[in-house]
Amino acid sequence: MSLSKIKHIVLVLSGKGGVGKSSVTTQLALSLSLAGHSVGVLDVDLTGPSIPRMFAIEDAKVTQAPGGWLPITVHDSDPDAGIGSLRVMSLGFLLPRRGDAVVWRGPKKTAMVRQFLSDVFWDELDYLLIDTPPGTSDEHISLAETLLQKAHPGQLAGAVVVTTPQAVATADVRKELNFCAKTGIRVLGVIENMSGFVCPNCSECTNIFMSGGGEVMANDFGVRFLGRVPIDPQFLVLIETGKRPRYPEGTAVNGKDISTPADAV
Numbered sequence: 708m709s710l711s712k713i714k715h716i717v718l719v720l721s722g723k724g725g726v727g728k729s730s731v732t733t734q735l736a737l738s739l740s741l742a743g744h745s746v747g748v749l750d751v752d753l754t755g756p757s758i759p760r761m762f763a764i765e766d767a768k769v770t771q772a773p774g775g776w777l778p779i780t781v782h783d784s785d786p787d788a789g790i791g792s793l794r795v796m797s798l799g800f801l802l803p804r805r806g807d808a809v810v811w812r813g814p815k816k817t818a819m820v821r822q823f824l825s826d827v828f829w830d831e832l833d834y835l836l837i838d839t840p841p842g843t844s845d846e847h848i849s850l851a852e853t854l855l856q857k858a859h860p861g862q863l864a865g866a867v868v869v870t871t872p873q874a875v876a877t878a879d880v881r882k883e884l885n886f887c888a889k890t891g892i893r894v895l896g897v898i899e900n901m902s903g904f905v906c907p908n909c910s911e912c913t914n915i916f917m918s919g920g921g922e923v924m925a926n927d928f929g930v931r932f933l934g935r936v937p938i939d940p941q942f943l944v945l946i947e948t949g950k951r952p953r954y955p956e957g958t959a960v961n962g963k964d965i966s967t968p969a970d971a972v
């Protein structure tokens with residue numbers, strides 16, 4: 708069974724689109740990989756699969772092997788960056804053309820989610836991060852049902868809920884937490900994305916939208932607040948151009964220096 712050799716499965720949820728759920732999934736995957744873990748990312752956002760774009764592997768096509776679909780391995784353009792084993796599966800790789808629209812009824816989406824959970828050959832993974840569509844849709848229900856049925860005890864670690872400061876004020880994100888409570892999926896915590904803007908020139912953080920709502924909401928629901936991610940123009944450069952952004956001297960991730968050498972072109 709395709710999930711049997713995976714140690715921890717984590718769902719990434721958001722109440723609505725555009726809050727940065729796929730971006731947070733991508734950053735979590737890269738951070739875990741940089742920390743030496745083997746990581747898989749399963750993109751279940753069937754109508755808007757953006758994970759291939761985030762990893763700049765949009766033109767990749769998956770192949771079938773006897774054990775199932777072979778996920779795409781992410782290679783870093785900089786071999787010294789320390790990215791370990793990172794594999795990605797998305798509906799985007801199965802579409803005939805980049806950006807093709809997927810207009811499917813519920814049963815077809817449900818079947819696709821089940822197939823993703825049973826037919827991808829992940830082999831051994833420390834973490835499988837599942838990027839879900841916004842809200843609580845057919846895909847969520849079939850994900851929850853299939854995972855709760857198939858996962859071995861403790862394998863489904865839980866869900867990370869992503870919000871923006873202003874989205875906290877809406878009921879959508881609370882619906883997500885209620886969905887977890889109803890299905891019995893543990894909430895690992897809440898991440899507040901786009902929380903302030905760090906000026907690339909003076910490094911001062913300005914709160915464009917109100918900040919801190921995610922923490923208040925997490926406290927209200929008795930779940931952990933995992934932290935804030937500011938709006939980072941460098942991140943947009945990375946996503947839109949597929950290129951590594953320039954990091955100033957002294958920038959480090961997990962103690963590893965990732966700053967751009969002064970003589971880099």
Ligand code: ADP
Nearest residue numbers: 724725726727728729730901937938939942946
């Ligand atoms: P979602 O998956 O919730 O629909 P995305 O992850 O696709 O949202 O993000 C929406 C847009 O916002 C993307 O263009 C992404 O690059 C940008 N974005 C997300 N988080 C940040 C951030 N912290 N800083 C800058 N841009 C961001």
